[in-house]
Amino acid sequence: MAAECLDRGAKENRAAGLMHASTTKYTATHSFDEPISGLCSCLVTLLPLAIRKMQFNHIFLLQDIEFRQHERRRANSRPVPRARLSSDCCLPKSLPSLTMIGRQAKEQIPRTEVKLLRHHSTSSMDSHSSSNSSDDVPVSPSQPRSGDHSNKKKAVVRPQPVRPRGWKEPEHWEVVQAIERRDVVRLSEIRDHSFHVLLRRVNNTSPLEHAMRIGHTDMAVLILGMFSRWINYLDEEDFARKKVMINLNAIRVNLRFAISRGLQHNQPDLISSYLQTIVMSHGESWLKTAIADVSREVGLGCEGRPVETAINSIKNFFTKELSKAESILAVDEYVANAGCDLLMLGAWTQVMHRIPSAQPIPLHYFARDDRIYQEFADRRRRLRDECRAHLTKKLQWQMKVMKKTVGIRAYGIQQKLEILKEELDRK
Incomplete structure (x- = not known):
């Protein structure tokens, strides 16, 4: 292809040279002083010949096209690089400390022990050694020992306050007066020696209701605590006494009134005490x-x-x-x-x-x-x-x-x- 282009270019150059020679010959034999018509007649004679012999020289365009094709083939043979990702700085989250990992592992020990019971074989359940290790001796510090039961029972023995000599059961107005004066000592004495007076209703009003109606919320919470303390110290034989059941029903009525007045927001254990009283009473x-x-x-x-x-x-x-x-x-x-x-x-x-x-x-x-x-x-x-x-x-x-x-x-x-x-x- 390049050879053909070169041959064509040579022919065009010869045609251009012939035209140049004819023009030179004409200018040498004729003077410029002659009329312009003679020059025009010469051009009219030579121009068709030059047009037939002369063509445009595109050798440089062809060389440029060949060079571009060569570069394109080289570019296709190379791997195409991926577009560069934009940088986005970030801080990786650090691993938990060994102390935290150890604490979480200790918390999972009891749950794992319970799940392991599911996979124990029946033979291990019959073995005497496995029974002793699982029943009598705690395998982890999360399990209380069986021997703690006696100590637990001794710790919940009800204290027996000694009634002072000459103690007189207080009247309802005395309880109301102690509430209005915020006399905690007097109310504690009534709780220890005449607990039922705190439940007595006069004019369809109990001491707890009176404390809430006059806005003495702190005294109402104190009386509720006295109710819970009395309930927690009840023994099995106490439930056979009619007086105890009467007190339980009276406590249930008082607790329900306190809940209806929204006192559970000040006393979080109020509803729990109320439910406990319900179970005990009826x-x-x-x-x-x-x-x-x-x-x-x-x-x-x-x-x-x-x-x-x-x-x-x-x-x-x-x-x-x-x-x-x-x-x-x-x-x-x-x-x-x-x-x-x-x-x-x-x-x-x-x-x-x-x-x-x-x-x-x-x-x-x-x-x-x-x-x-x-x-x-x-x-x-x-x-x-x-x-x-x-x-x-x-x-x-x-x-x-x-x-x-x-x-x-x-x-x-x-x-x-x-x-x-x-x-x-x-x-």
């Missing part, structure tokens, strides 16, 4: 029915859902008493504690059906701190051999999960209930 029939329902679910094994049954029963009862379902949100811990107690009472009912020597757990311990747990753990420890001989492997596993989970001190009662639901209600 909740025995409901409690027995709920225990029977949970016990039936425990006996179903893998098909039962004891945790769900216990929680639904408690919420239905308390919602009916409070008349407002949203009030239950303020006592989630109390509901969870009551749910754990119902589970242990239901499991122990199954034990009493199979072991005649098993004694019932007192119902007045229900939802009162960890008293049900202490009784459950202590009675299970004392009947350990009978339980291995007469109870099914499934029931033994369920009781072991309850004891280990409720005994975890590092977890709150809500977390304990979640673990129990994962283990006992799973299909």
Whole structure:
């Protein structure tokens, strides 16, 4: 192609030279003084010949095109670089410290121990050594020892204040006067020696209602604390006394009035105390029915859902008493504690059906701190051999999960209930 272009260029150059020679010859033989017509006639003669012989020279354009094609082929053979990303500075999140990792690992130990019970073989459940290590000696500091039960019972013995000589039962107006003067000492004396006076209604008004109506909220909270203290020191034999049941009903009326006035915002434990009083005063029939329902679910094994049954029963009862379902949100811990107690009472009912020597757990311990747990753990420890001989492997596993989970001190009662639901209600 280049050779053809060069040959064509040579021809064009020869044609241009011929035209130049003709023009030079003409100018040499003719003078410029001659008329212009002679020059024009010469041009008319030579111009057609030059047009036929002369063509444009595109050699430089062709060379440029060839060079561009060569560069394009070289460019296609090279890798195409990617577009550069714009820089965006960022700070990577640091890893947690070893102290935090260790603390989180310790918190997961109790949950892992409970889950490991699911994978234990039946032979390990029968072995005496494994029973001793899991029942009597705590495997982690989160589990309380069984021997703490006696100390616990000694710590809750009701103090017996000595009534001073010449003590006279105060009148209602004296109680009202002590409230108006904010006389805490006088109210404490009345609480210790004549507690029922704090519940007496005169002109359809109790001391608690009077304190709230005159705006003495601090005195109302003090009286509510006295009610809770009196309830916590009740023993099993006290519930057989008619006077105690009358006081419980009077306390329930006072607590309901305080809740209707919104005093639970100043006293977070008010609703819990109210629910506890309801169970003690007229909740025995409901409690027995709920225990029977949970016990039936425990006996179903893998098909039962004891945790769900216990929680639904408690919420239905308390919602009916409070008349407002949203009030239950303020006592989630109390509901969870009551749910754990119902589970242990239901499991122990199954034990009493199979072991005649098993004694019932007192119902007045229900939802009162960890008293049900202490009784459950202590009675299970004392009947350990009978339980291995007469109870099914499934029931033994369920009781072991309850004891280990409720005994975890590092977890709150809500977390304990979640673990129990994962283990006992799973299909």
